[in-house]
Amino acid sequence: MTLLSVRDLRVRIRDGSRTVTPVRSLSFDLRRGEVLGVVGESGAGKSLTARAVLGMAPYGAEITGSVRFDGRELAGADRRAYAGLWGRRMAYVPQDALAVLSPVHTVGDQIAAAVRSTGCGRAQARARAVAALDRVGIADAARRAKAYPHEFSGGMRQRAVIAMATVNDPDLVVADEPTTALDTTVQAQVLDVLAERRAETGAALMLVTHDLGVVARYADRVLVMYAGRHTESGPVDRVFGQPRAPYTAALLASLPPGEPTADRRLPVLGGAPPAPADVPAGCAFAPRCPLADDRCGAEAPEAVGGAHLVSCHHAVEAAA
Numbered sequence: 001m002t003l004l005s006v007r008d009l010r011v012r013i014r015d016g017s018r019t020v021t022p023v024r025s026l027s028f029d030l031r032r033g034e035v036l037g038v039v040g041e042s043g044a045g046k047s048l049t050a051r052a053v054l055g056m057a058p059y060g061a062e063i064t065g066s067v068r069f070d071g072r073e074l075a076g077a078d079r080r081a082y083a084g085l086w087g088r089r090m091a092y093v094p095q096d097a098l099a100v101l102s103p104v105h106t107v108g109d110q111i112a113a114a115v116r117s118t119g120c121g122r123a124q125a126r127a128r129a130v131a132a133l134d135r136v137g138i139a140d141a142a143r144r145a146k147a148y149p150h151e152f153s154g155g156m157r158q159r160a161v162i163a164m165a166t167v168n169d170p171d172l173v174v175a176d177e178p179t180t181a182l183d184t185t186v187q188a189q190v191l192d193v194l195a196e197r198r199a200e201t202g203a204a205l206m207l208v209t210h211d212l213g214v215v216a217r218y219a220d221r222v223l224v225m226y227a228g229r230h231t232e233s234g235p236v237d238r239v240f241g242q243p244r245a246p247y248t249a250a251l252l253a254s255l256p257p258g259e260p261t262a263d264r265r266l267p268v269l270g271g272a273p274p275a276p277a278d279v280p281a282g283c284a285f286a287p288r289c290p291l292a293d294d295r296c297g298a299e300a301p302e303a304v305g306g307a308h309l310v311s312c313h314h315a316v317e318a319a320a
């Protein structure tokens, strides 16, 4: 069943003296309990999309289109509309734990406060906070709950944020590059903890990452974005096994050998994506695409296909 339905999402934002549209005409769905990986090069609009879904778009950003969460329209809603949702039904795991953890309260108190927002009593909230820390692999959780965020390592802080995000069994967790700031040795452990907690709570997870290997390992479906738009989406094994858009194929081909099934027909991507103010008319990828022709320069492609959607005038036919 669909939990989150995003249609024709557009994020407009002032950038100095002009207004840019870093996310445009973006549509995707997330089903209950599903893990959706959102990938694309830097500047593709992944973070803005995540923040638009959460009602946490930067100040002054204009959100249009539709963001339906469990049947409720949230696009452009004010913070009051989200107040009953944050921390209870939807939760955020950012790249930097300190963006959501206060430095002046203990980790345990902060998780307990999230529990208390559901109406739970003080003693029980504390006990649940300690249990939540224990579940994310924080040893000696009762003692560690009394520590402040700066007394935790980066990996432990991220575990604490995962504990806080999942303590109230939310329907949706949005994780934006949740391990990018961590040492590589710790990244996999923290992602495993996030995946475990997701499975235990049954939450859906929107996992923003630039790492296709992470998507291959943890996600059910993938959304590939380019210059703020949908490029390709569908089940991970189909999109990575038989990419239909030249951009997805090139992204996969640029992976080191041994990474997810990479079709290496296309050369490694040259050039860089356009800045939001310089997105060309037509297909945004056309200037870098080996298959681009006049139509690509003139006409932005619509998303076509059933479960495996692609926005490309030269899309490879999906295998039956």
Ligand SMILES: Nc1ncnc2c1ncn2[C@@H]1O[C@H](COP(=O)(O)OP(=O)(O)OP(=O)(O)O)[C@@H](O)[C@H]1O
Residues within 6 Å of the ligand: 013, 014, 015, 022, 040, 041, 042, 043, 044, 045, 046, 047, 048, 049, 058, 210, 275, 276
């Ligand atoms: N507050 C803002 N004001 C103006 N432009 C912004 C703002 N936030 C983001 N942008 C622009 O929007 C585009 C998309 O940004 P976003 O952070 O969503 O990309 P991303 O795909 O998450 O990239 P990365 O992988 O580097 O985090 C970027 O070009 C960025 O410069």
